[in-house]
Amino acid sequence: MAVDYIIEYQCIPKQKLGAHNILERLKARARAEAVIALYREQGDNRPASQIGFEFTQSTPNGEAETRVYVAQDVLDAADELTPLEDYCYGCPANNTGLAFGCMAQIEYPLSVQGEEWLLNHLPDNREPLTWLLLQQMLKRLGKNDETFQAMRPSGILFEATTAPERLFGEFKVNGDQLFEMLFLQGHIRPSYAAMLLTFLGAIQRDLDPDELMHLSDSPDDALTRYPFLLKTASEDDRTVIQIKRFLRALWLSWGLNVRMLLDV
Secondary structure, X not given: OEEEEEEOOOOHHHHHHOHHHHHHHHHHHHHHHXXXXXXXXXXXXXXXXXXXXXXXXXXXXXXXXXXXXXXXXXXXXXXXXXXXXXXXXXXXXXXXXXXXXXXXXXXXXXXXXXXXXXXHOOOOOOOHHHHHHHHHHHHHHOOOHHHXXXXXXXXXXXXXXXXXXXXXXXXEEXXXXXXXXXXXXXXEOHHHHHHHHHHOOOOOOOOOHHHHHOHHHOOOOHHHHOOOOOOOXXXXXXXXXXXXXXXXXXXXXXXXXXXXXXXX
């Protein structure tokens, strides 16, 4: 389970197979390769055509559905991506430098370090305008504390059973609010992406008020005028690395003036 995301930049691979179809084939191939590797470690050298595995996923109505897959069938379906890979190199939406680098995921459960990293990168009253905009955003979203509190003990979405929080004087922000702000507002439009990038310090935010308010317009030179500021550090865990990669993809989608598609 994961937060899947795709930069909605139109290209030949997406036109031929569809963005979600490409993503599902990539994920299925990774699962099949992991299963085959596990069998090999156990000394089982049967061909992939004789290796099956179960995979459970949620249906649109919220029910769990388990299906059995043959590893070779999954690999064959993924092989249809190979002729399309060359279109990815040099594509402005390629966030990873790899084939189909416009799509990736943040894996569940989100770590405590990841949630704390997000909280620690929010602005405070030393940046009054950005801080005011963040407060307004969180107040508009309201509170879903009971929903998330019921979900956290399962350990499926979050490693922490209680939401980490950060105090800003009398104002408090917690991990549940950030999850809602980032991932539960539907597909992310460029104007909303600009706010998220600013709130989390992914781009420069010590701007004069007029310039800050016009970031939502996604200027033509956005990616050169406002470079991406977050670098991977040696102390980053898996969640922090994946969040930074997500934010860089969000930066690209904002600069290209296209949506980021989410499947949470």
